[in-house]
Amino acid sequence: MKVGIVLPMNDADSPGAGSWPRVRELARFAEAGGIDSLWVYDHFVFRMPGEAEDGIHEAWTLLTAVAAVTERAELGTIVLGTAFRPPALTAKMAATLDDVSNGRLILGLGTGWHEPEYLAFGYPFDHRVGRFEEAIGIILPLLRGERVTVNGRWHQVDDAVLIPPPPRPSRLPGRVPILIAGKGERMLRLVARHADAWNAAWYGVPDERFAARRADLQRALDEEGRDASMITVTVGLTVDTQAAAGGRPGAPGALPAEPDAIARALDAWRDLGVGHVQVDLRPADERTIGALLEGRRRFRGDGA
Secondary structure: OEEEEEOOOOOOOOOOOOOHHHHHHHHHHHHHOOOOEEEEOOOOEEOOOOOOOEEOOOHHHHHHHHHHHOOOOEEEEOOEEHHHOOHHHHHHHHHHHHHHOOOOEEEEEEOOOOHHHHHHHOOOOOOHHHHHHHHHHHHHHHHOOOOEEEEOOOOEEEEEOOOOOOHHHHOOOOOOOEEEEOOOHHHHHHHHHHOOEEEEEEEOOOOHHHHHHHHHHHHHHHHHOOOHHHOEEEEEEEEEOOHHHOOOOOOOOOEEOOHHHHHHHHHHHHHOOOOEEEEEEEOOOHHHHHHHHHHHHHHHOOOO
16 A cells, blocks of 8 residues: 655645745655655635635646656645646646656546635636536546547537657556546546546544445446456545644544554555555644654555
8 A cells, every 4th residue: 555645735734835945845855755655735725714814835836846856756636626727738737747757647636625716716616527527538538648629518629639648658658547536426426437546535544434435436336337446545644743632623533643553544544455545744744754654664564
């Protein structure tokens, strides 16, 4: 099972992470320690009732910069909102980043959920699943090197093609893995039909909520006639330095930032057949990254 971290994207995630030098420093620190993957999430602004307005760096720009200063760790979006960028452009960007990173991209896609940022930045919030389905019908074949013409309800492309061609499959082996996050019936059908990986979040240790969502995914796979072994199950985990004291608002069920607790949780997720976890560290700094890396080492039991 692979273990990754969600990089901090503003000062709320980690002191000083509103600056690129700090994000770069932590990405390199985690990679040097053996982390398997580095992830960013895709939002513009947070406007939650009763909370101060907040925002983060733009995901794709940040991930591309991380690609240029790292060498080994996989790079993922958890997840890119397909409504925020035209789908053919998203495919073009993904092919370029995959080239910059020498084939390390995991392209996580989703519908998005936070309506205030859609309104603030001028994006439509209606028919999100329908728009998403049309978007991936453009993104996926373009990344496979196909020419695409679509005259849909929301998206139109006419003989779109990626030139230069995407490095996978033209130069590098395989193809860009597509991860989709979703829990509703329609989204799970799209996961079952198109995805290489599925993400469920956020958790600490396995619980009934995860079991129910995993069962929902299995039903969708059965309906699509697809074997479960063809999709990697990924899980977002939260590790919080305050969890040992009973947790805090906003981090229910979080794991404490203690290597043994992390290792036990990783064991439990692996035993359920989970293939990759993305860990949201609160805060994300050298201490919590170090605790995660030590927990990963104990989980693996191989000194890695």
